[in-house]
Amino acid sequence: MTYPFSAIVGQDAMKNALLMAAIDPSIGGVLIFGDRGTGKSTAVRALASLLPKMDVIEGCPYQCAPDGKKCEQCQGLTKYKTRKAAVPVVDLPLGATEDRVVGALDIEKALASGEKAFEPGLLAKANRGFLYIDEVNLLEDHLVDVLLDVAASGINVVEREGLSLSHPARFVLVGSGNPEEGELRPQLLDRFGLSVDVETPKDLPSRIEVVRRRDLYENDPESFVAKYKRKDAAVRRKVLDGRKLLPNITVPDDVLALASNICMMLGTDGLRGELTLMRAARAYAALSGAETVTDTHLKAIAPSALSHRLRRNPLDETRAVVRVERALDDFMAAA
Amino acid sequence: MMVADHTSPTDHPNEAISAIDLWDDALLAARLIAVDPTGLKGVVLKAKAGPVRDRWLSYFSSLLPEGTPLRRLPAGITDDRLYGGIDLSATLKSGKPVRLKGLLAEADQGFLVAPMAERLSLDHASRLSGALDFGEARLERDGLSAVDCASFGLIALDEGEGESFGETAESLPPALSERLAFFLSLDSFSIRDAVEYAFGAEEVAEARAMLCTVDAGEAAIETLCGLALKLGVFSIRAPVLALKAARAHAALSGRCRIAEDDIIAAVRLVLAPRATMWPAPEEDYEEESVEAEPDRSDEQRDGTNERPDSDTVGPIDDLVLEAVKVGLPPGLLAAIKAHSERARGKGERGKQGSDQFSNTHGRPLSARRGDLRAGRKLDVIATLRKAAPFQALRAREKGVDGQKPSTQGRRRLYVRPEDFQITRFKDRKETATIFAVDASGSTAIARLGEAKGAVELLLSESYARRDHVALISFRGEKADLLLSPTRSLVRAKRALAALPGGGGTPLASALSTSIGIVEDAERRGRTPTFVLLTDGSANIALDGSAGRKHAFDDALGVARQFGALGTKALIVDISKRKSAKAQEIASAMNGLYVPLPHINAEALSSAVRALA
Numbered sequence: 038m039t040y041p042f043s044a045i046v047g048q049d050a051m052k053n054a055l056l057m058a059a060i061d062p063s064i065g066g067v068l069i070f071g072d073r074g075t076g077k078s079t080a081v082r083a084l085a086s087l088l089p090k091m092d093v094i095e096g097c098p099y100q101c102a103p104d105g106k107k108c109e110q111c112q113g114l115t116k117y118k119t120r121k122a123a124v125p126v127v128d129l130p131l132g133a134t135e136d137r138v139v140g141a142l143d144i145e146k147a148l149a150s151g152e153k154a155f156e157p158g159l160l161a162k163a164n165r166g167f168l169y170i171d172e173v174n175l176l177e178d179h180l181v182d183v184l185l186d187v188a189a190s191g192i193n194v195v196e197r198e199g200l201s202l203s204h205p206a207r208f209v210l211v212g213s214g215n216p217e218e219g220e221l222r223p224q225l226l227d228r229f230g231l232s233v234d235v236e237t238p239k240d241l242p243s244r245i246e247v248v249r250r251r252d253l254y255e256n257d258p259e260s261f262v263a264k265y266k267r268k269d270a271a272v273r274r275k276v277l278d279g280r281k282l283l284p285n286i287t288v289p290d291d292v293l294a295l296a297s298n299i300c301m302m303l304g305t306d307g308l309r310g311e312l313t314l315m316r317a318a319r320a321y322a323a324l325s326g327a328e329t330v331t332d333t334h335l336k337a338i339a340p341s342a343l344s345h346r347l348r349r350n351p352l353d354e355t356r357a358v359v360r361v362e363r364a365l366d367d368f369m370a371a372a
Numbered sequence: 373m374m375v376a377d378h379t380s381p382t383d384h385p386n387e388a389i390s391a392i393d394l395w396d397d398a399l400l401a402a403r404l405i406a407v408d409p410t411g412l413k414g415v416v417l418k419a420k421a422g423p424v425r426d427r428w429l430s431y432f433s434s435l436l437p438e439g440t441p442l443r444r445l446p447a448g449i450t451d452d453r454l455y456g457g458i459d460l461s462a463t464l465k466s467g468k469p470v471r472l473k474g475l476l477a478e479a480d481q482g483f484l485v486a487p488m489a490e491r492l493s494l495d496h497a498s499r500l501s502g503a504l505d506f507g508e509a510r511l512e513r514d515g516l517s518a519v520d521c522a523s524f525g526l527i528a529l530d531e532g533e534g535e536s537f538g539e540t541a542e543s544l545p546p547a548l549s550e551r552l553a554f555f556l557s558l559d560s561f562s563i564r565d566a567v568e569y570a571f572g573a574e575e576v577a578e579a580r581a582m583l584c585t586v587d588a589g590e591a592a593i594e595t596l597c598g599l600a601l602k603l604g605v606f607s608i609r610a611p612v613l614a615l616k617a618a619r620a621h622a623a624l625s626g627r628c629r630i631a632e633d634d635i636i637a638a639v640r641l642v643l644a645p646r647a648t649m650w651p652a653p654e655e656d657y658e659e660e661s662v663e664a665e666p667d668r669s670d671e672q673r674d675g676t677n678e679r680p681d682s683d684t685v686g687p688i689d690d691l692v693l694e695a696v697k698v699g700l701p702p703g704l705l706a707a708i709k710a711h712s713e714r715a716r717g718k719g720e721r722g723k724q725g726s727d728q729f730s731n732t733h734g735r736p737l738s739a740r741r742g743d744l745r746a747g748r749k750l751d752v753i754a755t756l757r758k759a760a761p762f763q764a765l766r767a768r769e770k771g772v773d774g775q776k777p778s779t780q781g782r783r784r785l786y787v788r789p790e791d792f793q794i795t796r797f798k799d800r801k802e803t804a805t806i807f808a809v810d811a812s813g814s815t816a817i818a819r820l821g822e823a824k825g826a827v828e829l830l831l832s833e834s835y836a837r838r839d840h841v842a843l844i845s846f847r848g849e850k851a852d853l854l855l856s857p858t859r860s861l862v863r864a865k866r867a868l869a870a871l872p873g874g875g876g877t878p879l880a881s882a883l884s885t886s887i888g889i890v891e892d893a894e895r896r897g898r899t900p901t902f903v904l905l906t907d908g909s910a911n912i913a914l915d916g917s918a919g920r921k922h923a924f925d926d927a928l929g930v931a932r933q934f935g936a937l938g939t940k941a942l943i944v945d946i947s948k949r950k951s952a953k954a955q956e957i958a959s960a961m962n963g964l965y966v967p968l969p970h971i972n973a974e975a976l977s978s979a980v981r982a983l984a
Binding site for chain 2: 074075078128129130133137138141142144149151153156159171172175215217238244245251252
C-alpha cells in the first residue's frame with residue numbers, strides 16, 4: 038500500500054512537475070534533486086497509484102494504445118481486445134544490467150525450443166508511463182546514455198545477440214538524487230525537461246505534520262490511504278481535466294515574447310529551453326484549469342524549466358533557481 | 373551547566389555518568405531495535421572488533437525471537453548475491469534460469485550485520501538504503517527480474533579510526549547512517565564495564581506484541597520535532613525515528629501511551645548523537661535566566677495554545693533537554709559544540725560524513741569467449757545464450773554417437789567449453805586530487821584570495837572530469853581536513869568559502885595529514901595527485917611547538933615520508949621570491965616545484981594537468 042500523493046506535505050514544485058509531466062509527457066523528463074529524506078521516492082511511487090488507468094491492447098508487451106501508434110505486432114492485428122491497465126511507473130533499481138533495461142534474447146525459449154524470441158526489458162515495461170531512477174547520479178554512464186537516447190526518440194532499437202528489432206518506448210524519465218553525493222554530468226542536465234530542487238521543510242508546523250502523517254500511515258496504512266482517497270481523486274481529476282484542456286490552450290503573443298526574452302536574458306543555450314518553457318507553461322495552465330497561458334503561469338514554472346540550463350559558474354554560490362527568479366523579477370519590473 | 377565545564381574534563385557534569393550507565397544505554401538500544409527492527413531500521417555500532425562488541429552482539433541476538441534471521445553482509449558482496457542470481461547447477465540441470473535467493477531477501481524479518489561498515493561503498497550503501505526504505509529488494513539483471521520482500525534491521529559495525537562520532541577519514545556513508553536510528557560507541561568501554569545481562573528476551577517479546585497499540589500523542593510528536601530543530605538536526609528522518617524509538621520504549625515499559633521518560637530516552641539515543649548544536653549556550657543562559665524568567669511565565673499566564681516557536685525553548689523542551697544532558701556520554705556535548713563552531717559559514721546542512729565512491733563497478737563490457745581460469749567470472753546467461761542455438765544439433769550428434777538419448781529427454785543441456793563467456797570489466801581508474809592550502813599569516817591574505825580562486829578553477833575542472841577532490845588547509849597549530857574526497861562541487865565550494873587565514877605555518881602537520889588522505893585514496897583504488905600551495909616557511913613543529921628550525925626539520929622529515937609513497941606531487945611556491953625552503957621540501961617529496969609569484973589560475977591549472 039503506497040503513501041497517498043495528496044498526503045505529501047508541501048513540496049509543491051515537485052508535485053506540480055510530476056503532474057505536468059502526466060498531463061503532457063512531451064515536456065521531457067523530470068529531475069528531482071535535493072536533501073535526503075524529502076520523500077522523492079515516495080512521491081514517484083505515490084504518482085503510480087494516483088494516475089488514471091489507460092486502455093491497452095490485450096496481450097501486447099508494450100501496452101500499445103488502441104487509438105495511438107502501435108508496435109509492429111499490434112499493427113498486424115485486425116481484431117483485438119482491450120483492457121484497462123494502470124499507468125506503468127517502472128523502478129530502475131541500482132545494479133540493473135543493460136540486458137534487463139533494453140531487453141534481450143529470451144534464454145528460456147531459446148534453450149527449450151531453439152526459438153529466437155525477444156524478452157522485453159524495463160524500457161518496454163515503461164512504455165506510455167514513467168521510468169524512475171533513484172540516485173540517477175550513481176547510475177553508470179553508459180546506462181544513462183541509453184536511457185536518454187530512448188527517452189528522446191521514443192523508440193528502443195535492439196541490436197544484440199542476433200536480435201534486430203525496435204519497439205515503442207515512450208516514457209517520462211524521472212530521476213532523483215542528492216547533489217552532496219556527486220552531481221549529474223553537466224551535459225545530461227539539460228536533457229531533462231524540468232528540474233526541481235526539494236528541501237527539507239524548515240518550519241516547525243510542517244515538520245510536525247510530516248512526522249504525524251508518516252506515523253499514522255505506518256501504523257495503519259489502510260485507513261490512512263482511505264482517508265486521502267477523495268483528495269487523491271481530486272488530483273486525478275485535475276490531471277484528466279488538464280489533458281482534455283491541453284490541446285485548446287492558447288498562448289498570447291506577448292507571453293511568447295516574454296518567454297524568449299527570459300531565455301535570452303538568462304543565456305540558456307539552444308532552443309530546447311524555450312521550447313520546454315512554453316510546453317511547461319501550457320501544461321501548468323492546463324493543470325490550473327486555465328484556457329490561456331499568462332505571465333503568472335510562465336513565472337511559476339520558469340525556475341523548474343530553466344534553472345538546470347544556466348551555464349555554471351563555479352565562483353557563484355547563488356542557487357540557479359534564485360538566479361532565474363531574480364532575472365524574472367528584473368524583467369517584469371522593466372516591462 | 374555545560375559550556376564552562378568543557379575546559380577541564382574533570383568537573384564535567386557527565387562525569388557523574390558511569391561507564392555502567394552508558395553500557396546500560398547501549399543495551400537499551402539493543403532492546404529497542406529488537407522490539408521494532410523495521411521501524412527503527414538499525415544501529416551504527418562504533419566499536420573495534422573485540423570482547424565488548426561481541427558481548428553487545430550476543431546480548432542482542434539473545435533478545436530475538438527464535439528463528440529470526442541474522443545474516444552477515446560480507447564486504448564487497450556482489451549484486452548477484454545481494455539480490456539473488458543464477459543458480460548455476462540448477463539452471464544447467466533444468467535448462468531454464470533458476471534463481472537463488474539473495475542476501476537481502478534472506479534477511480527479511482530479521483537483521484543484516486555489516487562488519488567494517490565504514491568501508492561500505494556508496495553503491496552498496498545505496499542498495500541497502502533502497503531496501504531499508506521500502507522493505508523490498510528489486511532485481512533487474514542478467515535476464516532475471518524479481519521483487520523480494522526484504523524488511524530488515526541493519527547492524528552496521530563501524531570499525532573506523534578516530535573520534536567516536538563522525539568526522540573520521542572513513543565513516544559510514546551518511547545516506548545510509550541517517551536512516552538508522554541509533555549511533556552507539558563502545559570504544560571507551562573496557563570489558564569490566566560491559567556487564568553481562570541475560571534477561572530482556574521476554575520483555576522484548578511482550579513489547580513487540582503491544583507495539584502497534586501504543587498511542588504516540590500529539591505532544592510527543594510536537595516535542596520531538598521541536599527538539600530536533602533546536603539540536604540542529606534537519607533531516608526529517610530523525611524525528612520520525614525518534615518517535616519510533618519513543619514508542620518502542622513505551623512498549624518496553626508496558627505503557628500504551630508515550631510518556632516523558634520515553635521522550636527523554638528517544639532524544640538521548642536518537643537526536644543527541646545527531647545534534648549539530650545545543651540550544652542556549654551557557655554564557656547567555658546565565659544572563660538570561662534572571663530576566664527571561666518573567667517573560668516566560670507571562671507567556672504561560674497568557675495561556676496561549678500556540679505551538680512553541682522554533683526559536684524559543686519551551687518549558688517541556690527545557691526539562692527534556694536537561695534530563696537528556698545528564699545521560700549523554702562525556703565528550704559528546706563538546707563535540708557538538710566544536711562541530712557547530714566549525715559548521716558556521718558552512719551552511720546549515722549539519723553533520724556530513726565523507727562521501728565514498730567505489731570503482732569496483734567498472735563499466736561491464738560485453739562478455740567474450742574465453743576459458744575459465746582462476747579469477748575469471750563466467751557469465752552464465754551469456755554462455756547459455758551462446759549455447760542455445762546449438763541444442764537441437766548437439767542432441768542429434770549425441771544420438772549419432774550411439775549413446776542412448778537422455779531419459780530426461782530435451783531437458784538435458786549441452787554446453788561446451790567453446791560456449792564459455794567470460795565477464796569483462798572496463799577498469800575505470802578514478803583519480804583524487806588533494807589540495808593542501810597554506811592559509812597561515814606568512815601567506816598574505818591577498819595571496820590566499822588568489823589561491824582560493826586558483827583552487828576553485830581546478831575544482832570545477834576536476835568536477836567536469838568527475839575526479840574526487842579533497843581540501844586540507846593549514847594555519848595556526850594544525851592542519852584541518854576541510855573536505856574529505858568528494859565529487860560534490862557544492863560541498864567543495866562551501867568548504868573553500870569558509871576557509872579563514874592567519875596564524876602560524878604547521879607544514880609538517882599538513883603533510884602528515886595529507887599522507888593519511890593519500891593512503892586512504894590508494895586503498896580505495898584511486899590514483900591520488902597531491903597539490904601543495906605554500907611558501908615553505910614552516911614555523912610550527914609536529915608537536916605544536918613554535919620555532920622555525922625545529923618546525924622545518926619536522927616538515928622535511930614528513931616530506932621524505934611522503935616522497936617514499938611515490939605519489940605525484942606538485943609544490944606550488946606562493947612566496948614573492950623563490951623560496952629555497954619550498955624547493956627543499958619539494959625535492960624531499962620527489963615532487964614538481966613550480967614557483968608562482970603571481971598565482972595565475974590558468975598557469976596553475978596547466979601545471980596540474982601536466983602532472984597528471
